[in-house]
Amino acid sequence: MSGEQMRPNMAERVGAQALAGVRYCGGMTLLLGRSARWAFRGLFVPGVRFGREALAAQIIRIGMRSLGIVVLVQVFIGVILALQMTPPLAPWGQVDKIANIIGVAGFRMLGPIITAIVLSGFAGASIAAELGTMVVSEEIEALEATALNPIRFLVVPRVLATLVVTVLLSIVADIMIALGGYLAGLALGPEVHVGYWQRMREQLDYRDFFTGLFQAGVFGLLIGLIACYEGLKVKGGAEGVGRATTMTVVYSIVAIIVAACLFTVVFYIYEV
Amino acid sequence: MSPTSEDNPSREPPVVRVIDLVKRFSGRAVLDGVNLEVLPGETMVVMGPSGCGKSTLLRHMIGSMWPDAGRVDLFGRDLGEMSEAELDQARKRFGILFQSGALFNSMTVGENVALPLREHTNLDSDTIDIIVRIKLELVGLREALDRMPAEISGGMKKRAGLARAIALDPEILFYDEPSAGLDPVTSAEIDHLIMDLSHKLGVTSVVVTHEMDSAFRIADRMAMLDCGRMLKVASRQEFEDIRDGQVGKSPASDLIRQFLRGESEGPITARRLSSGYAEDILSVGGGEPTRSESNDA
Ligand SMILES: Nc1ncnc2c1ncn2[C@@H]1O[C@H](COP(=O)(O)OP(=O)(O)OP(=O)(O)O)[C@@H](O)[C@H]1O
Ligand SMILES: [Mg+2]
Numbered sequence: 001m002s003g004e005q006m007r008p009n010m011a012e013r014v015g016a017q018a019l020a021g022v023r024y025c026g027g028m029t030l031l032l033g034r035s036a037r038w039a040f041r042g043l044f045v046p047g048v049r050f051g052r053e054a055l056a057a058q059i060i061r062i063g064m065r066s067l068g069i070v071v072l073v074q075v076f077i078g079v080i081l082a083l084q085m086t087p088p089l090a091p092w093g094q095v096d097k098i099a100n101i102i103g104v105a106g107f108r109m110l111g112p113i114i115t116a117i118v119l120s121g122f123a124g125a126s127i128a129a130e131l132g133t134m135v136v137s138e139e140i141e142a143l144e145a146t147a148l149n150p151i152r153f154l155v156v157p158r159v160l161a162t163l164v165v166t167v168l169l170s171i172v173a174d175i176m177i178a179l180g181g182y183l184a185g186l187a188l189g190p191e192v193h194v195g196y197w198q199r200m201r202e203q204l205d206y207r208d209f210f211t212g213l214f215q216a217g218v219f220g221l222l223i224g225l226i227a228c229y230e231g232l233k234v235k236g237g238a239e240g241v242g243r244a245t246t247m248t249v250v251y252s253i254v255a256i257i258v259a260a261c262l263f264t265v266v267f268y269i270y271e272v
Numbered sequence: 273m274s275p276t277s278e279d280n281p282s283r284e285p286p287v288v289r290v291i292d293l294v295k296r297f298s299g300r301a302v303l304d305g306v307n308l309e310v311l312p313g314e315t316m317v318v319m320g321p322s323g324c325g326k327s328t329l330l331r332h333m334i335g336s337m338w339p340d341a342g343r344v345d346l347f348g349r350d351l352g353e354m355s356e357a358e359l360d361q362a363r364k365r366f367g368i369l370f371q372s373g374a375l376f377n378s379m380t381v382g383e384n385v386a387l388p389l390r391e392h393t394n395l396d397s398d399t400i401d402i403i404v405r406i407k408l409e410l411v412g413l414r415e416a417l418d419r420m421p422a423e424i425s426g427g428m429k430k431r432a433g434l435a436r437a438i439a440l441d442p443e444i445l446f447y448d449e450p451s452a453g454l455d456p457v458t459s460a461e462i463d464h465l466i467m468d469l470s471h472k473l474g475v476t477s478v479v480v481t482h483e484m485d486s487a488f489r490i491a492d493r494m495a496m497l498d499c500g501r502m503l504k505v506a507s508r509q510e511f512e513d514i515r516d517g518q519v520g521k522s523p524a525s526d527l528i529r530q531f532l533r534g535e536s537e538g539p540i541t542a543r544r545l546s547s548g549y550a551e552d553i554l555s556v557g558g559g560e561p562t563r564s565e566s567n568d569a
Contacts, residue, residue, distance in 0.1 A: 130378075138374035145334050146388050146436075147363035149356075 058161030078180015131231025159224030166220030367437030
């Protein structure tokens with residue numbers, strides 16, 4: 001075989017990449033479908049256990065770990081936003097609008113998206129590492145041989161937990177961004193902080209809050225699915241586990257940003 | 273009373289039946305037309321050189337790998353045709369001890385053993401607790417009840433894995449190298465446990481092992497796997513005859529004899545020397561690899 005034939009050309013490489021991408025999405029969809037089926041059966045079919053304790057344990061594990069970082073990061077985001085908005089708004093005497101802008105930006109997008117990114121590192125990576133290690137040490141196989149479906153037993157509680165935690169932490173995040181803006185306002189002057197909460201409340205309605213939380217739910221679902229998928233398809237020992245954690249973070253962040261962009265476009269068009 | 277294929281081939285239907293099983297990994301046939309029948313109540317020992325596909329064969333018998341050709345029947349039914357629910361039903365009727373023990377590392381030893389009971393029975397937790405203690409006592413691990421798998425030795429992990437495998441009182445037990453890496457006394461204890469389960473409870477056992485002493489101690493029948501093919505399936509007596517007999521009756525029995533005796537010279541080593549080396553040298557710098565080494569460690 002000559003070197004010419006061995007080396008795939010550009011078109012072939014792009015084709016192979018595209019095919020791998022399609023296969024990846026297909027695998028994820030399959031995992032989503034199976035998880036949904038098991039979650040549904042767990043809730044509604046008598047005799048199939050749902051694993052409430054497992055879900056609670058995962059929520060606590062993921063949530064407690066990430067809470068501190070989310071609070072910290074989001075307060076700083078609020079501070080940054082307020083400080084950066086002051087120079088362009090000040091000449092127009094509009095610094096009081098900082099409360100309104102932080103409200104919309106934080107509740108609609110920054111709260112959920114930054115929470116999700118923090119969680120892809122915290123929850124996503126640790127789930128992928130955990131499941132990957134279980135694959136390597138034959139634990140998944142042992143589960144199956146014990147007639148315990150790994151999807152029901154491992155994937156469903158983890159995906160649901162990331163979903164729930166992302167939503168809950170997004171609520172915390174929204175408040176923390178607002179708080180950060182207020183703290184910066186205290187330093188910036190009374191135009192900013194006097195009546196800050198009042199203006200923010202007038203600006204926001206329930207749609208800003210719920211579109212944000214809806215997106216947070218989708219982000220959480222994506223993180224959970226990607227992490228479980230990467231973890232379960234680990235091959236080849238510790239090296240594979242390391243790769244899976246890295247790829248989980250990378251793919252999660254890409255998926256979150258793409259989904260956020262799609263949502264923003266849809267919400268913009270339909271004026272939600 | 274050991275059933276053998278020679279004197280009653282059709283009296284009782286086999287509980288495990290492997291028919292013309294073929295399995296390829298990236299084009300290389302690891303199992304290449306394997307046949308094996310395991311009769312109810314017997315202890316079948318599967319032997320073979322490292323990397324010859326013993327664990328792979330076992331994985332097909334428990335329905336965690338699927339054949340590229342051929343089939344595996346369990347309790348008289350084709351595994352490949354069972355629905356997910358039927359497969360799970362069948363899985364509750366057998367237990368398996370994995371080569372590494374495969375304990376769930378996030379649970380204590382006791383919780384590991386309790387898991388199948390908690391998930392598949394309606395027993396209350398007190399009863400489960402008692403059963404767990406009984407099973408752990410059986411494998412001599414009562415004191416490890418509350419330890420985590422990471423805190424116990426390899427041999428203890430294996431015994432804990434065995435306790436978990438017998439938690440649901442299975443009809444068939446699959447063992448992947450139950451005594452590898454254990455000290456001689458513990459290993460003999462495990463052998464006795466396997467024999468006890470088989471003789472007292474009538475459990476059918478399929479044991480993959482390298483330890484010849486242990487193999488001849490526990491086996492009713494033995495099977496020799498080599499390069500993806502089943503070289504010979506016969507009673508323990510026949511294998512003993514081959515081991516103690518003369519060289520030169522047939523190439524197959526020479527090969528088996530070398531394996532059983534653990535000798536460093538014979539057809540197995542001769543084959544290893546003659547094949548591969550030249551190709552490996554010549555294939556440097558291009559062309560397809562002719563041989564791939566086993567990389568499961
Ligand atoms: N999932 C897999 N993917 C690719 N190759 C595999 C896989 N599982 C096993 N193999 C290959 O199949 C061959 C047989 O493996 P197997 O684990 O069945 O051997 P074994 O007889 O149990 O060996 P040992 O006595 O060392 O446990 C090996 O060469 C191994 O590399
Ligand atoms: Mg093996």
